[in-house]
Amino acid sequence: MSIRRGPLADLTIIDCTMALAGPFGTALLADMGANVIKVEPPSGDSFRPLPPTSPDYANAGRDADTGVDYGAPFATVNRNKRSVVLDFKDTADREKLLELCEQADAIVENMRTGVMDKLGLGYEVVRARNPRIVYGAVRGFGDPRTGESPYAEWPCYDLVAQSMGGVVGLTGPEDDPGYPCGTAVGDVYPGTLMALGVLAAVHHARSSGEGQFMDVAMYDAMLAFAGLAHSGYGHSGSNAKPNGRHQRALMPFGIYPAKDGEVAICAPGPSHWPLLCEAMQRPDLADDERTRNNFIRVKNGTFIIEQVSAWSDTLTKREILELLGGKVPCGPVNTSADVFEDPHVEAREMLMHFKPRGENPEVAIIGSPLKFTKTPTGLYAAPPRLGEHGEEIFEELRINRVGSDLSGFSGEDRS
Numbered sequence: 001m002s003i004r005r006g007p008l009a010d011l012t013i014i015d016c017t018m019a020l021a022g023p024f025g026t027a028l029l030a031d032m033g034a035n036v037i038k039v040e041p042p043s044g045d046s047f048r049p050l051p052p053t054s055p056d057y058a059n060a061g062r063d064a065d066t067g068v069d070y071g072a073p074f075a076t077v078n079r080n081k082r083s084v085v086l087d088f089k090d091t092a093d094r095e096k097l098l099e100l101c102e103q104a105d106a107i108v109e110n111m112r113t114g115v116m117d118k119l120g121l122g123y124e125v126v127r128a129r130n131p132r133i134v135y136g137a138v139r140g141f142g143d144p145r146t147g148e149s150p151y152a153e154w155p156c157y158d159l160v161a162q163s164m165g166g167v168v169g170l171t172g173p174e175d176d177p178g179y180p181c182g183t184a185v186g187d188v189y190p191g192t193l194m195a196l197g198v199l200a201a202v203h204h205a206r207s208s209g210e211g212q213f214m215d216v217a218m219y220d221a222m223l224a225f226a227g228l229a230h231s232g233y234g235h236s237g238s239n240a241k242p243n244g245r246h247q248r249a250l251m252p253f254g255i256y257p258a259k260d261g262e263v264a265i266c267a268p269g270p271s272h273w274p275l276l277c278e279a280m281q282r283p284d285l286a287d288d289e290r291t292r293n294n295f296i297r298v299k300n301g302t303f304i305i306e307q308v309s310a311w312s313d314t315l316t317k318r319e320i321l322e323l324l325g326g327k328v329p330c331g332p333v334n335t336s337a338d339v340f341e342d343p344h345v346e347a348r349e350m351l352m353h354f355k356p357r358g359e360n361p362e363v364a365i366i367g368s369p370l371k372f373t374k375t376p377t378g379l380y381a382a383p384p385r386l387g388e389h390g391e392e393i394f395e396e397l398r399i400n401r402v403g404s405d406l407s408g409f410s411g412e413d414r415s
Contacts, residue, residue: 004080006033007375011202013037014100014107015081018045020158020184021138021218022110023077025191029198030080031368031377037104037393038081039097041088044386047074054360067358068385075383076365079352082381082389088119096394097121098129103400105205106134106198113143113152123213133211134201138194142217149217156218158186165222170229174244190221251297251304252276255333256312262333263320265308268294272328279323280311340364352379 011034015026018040030036038045053071070078086093098121101107107126109116116122123135123145140156141149162168162180172179197214205211223230229240246254250268267276270293277286285291285307290300297304312320317332324330332338339345352367368377 002378002380004033004035004380005375006031006377007372008199009033009035009375011035011106012104013198014039014097014104016097016107016109016111016116017138018110019047020073020077020187021191022108022194023047023191024188025138025193025195025198026081026108027077027079028192028195028368028370032370032372033375033377036081037100037389038078038083038384039086039100040083040386042085044069044085045074045078047077048386050074054356054358054363056358056360068356068360068383070383070385072363072365075356075363078383079354079365079379080381081384082393083384083387084390084393085387088116088121094120098126099397100393101126101133102130103397104130104133105202106136108136108138108194108198110138112155113139113141127211131211132205132209134198134205135211135213136194136198136201137213137215138190138218139215140218142220143213143215145213146215149219151219158184158218161186161190161218161222164219166226166230167222170226170240170242172242172244174242176242176244178242185225186218186222189225190216190218193221193224246301246305248301249298251294251301252308254305256305256309258312258315258317258320260316263312263317264329264331264333265312265320265324266329268297273297275327276308276324279328280308282307282311349378354379354382356382357385 008029011029013026013029013034013036015022015036015038017023017026023038023045026034026036026038048070050071050073054068056067057069057071086097088094088097126133126135137143139152140154140161141151144152159168159180162185165186167185168178168180170178171181194216197216201212201214232238232240243254246252250266252273253266253268254264255262256265265276267273273291273294274286277283289296290303291297315323321330321332334342340351345351348371350367350369351364353362353364355362367379370377
């Protein structure tokens, strides 16, 4: 679609991850220009068939000339990548992976502990072929190389990580056992941390000549995600509970009703609270003994919520934002449709538009939140069909071997 660009254009990443956690992290690297080679088994990434899919999805296939073989979830976390098919149970294909690793800065995978080792593709084997390589992994409970866990062999999903890490217990209505987040933070956050860790390790490798193994446990990531609550227990011994729709350490700081939906209003500070009272045409509340500062407002939280709700419920979301926008921290509770219509989203180029192969209409996915003035990010290649780039990738590998350049290959963009 366009030339690969970004601050990481000199990096080559061998991406053996599937599903969500690993692919999300490598998508961030690809957005920033890294040459991400997605290595898939003959059956493809398990995320490929997840709906919604394009109209001619059924016509697609590895050998098809038209159509696509993926749905929106796969597209979202595999843009800007190239795909090659390798069967790790096949000796020749294992050798091909190691040859790719010889010319890469990093390899990442998210298989269960020990799987790659049993296949003869563990860190020690890869390191023997390229001592400078970084080997990154996302696992449910970490890898024994960085710390033993009694759960190391357990499989893990987003919901398990959220639950064990304490996120579920902090989410949902007050006095409730807890709810999972509406999006897969147990995958997305570990994937983000993995991308950060890989970049840090590559930085070290380039200055020292030494690669290393690094991993992110999904459980660990969720502990960090809920770190404020857990640190509170470490100081006071009291368990944090779900806040419901209002933060109980700050007031007002919550979700309030509107005539046509809901809005977030946050005015705990000494400057924002008087401005909110002014907008509400309730100057009496600014000087009320029950509202003089945040500490007192927290003690009288029910009263505060009632007063703000009684005001907000008489107005539309737009009317509330016209009164508070730019003065008091606030924002509408958006649906996906609202997001696609928001002028901020367009101005910040947070939607990536592309037309899938075949007769499919143009689609859009969420873009990269990482913005640079000198090395801009963006969509330069549509999500790959299974094995779409195998021939060109191994041709590049052959050319680089002839040229004796083992420092990493960027590849010519032909998508």
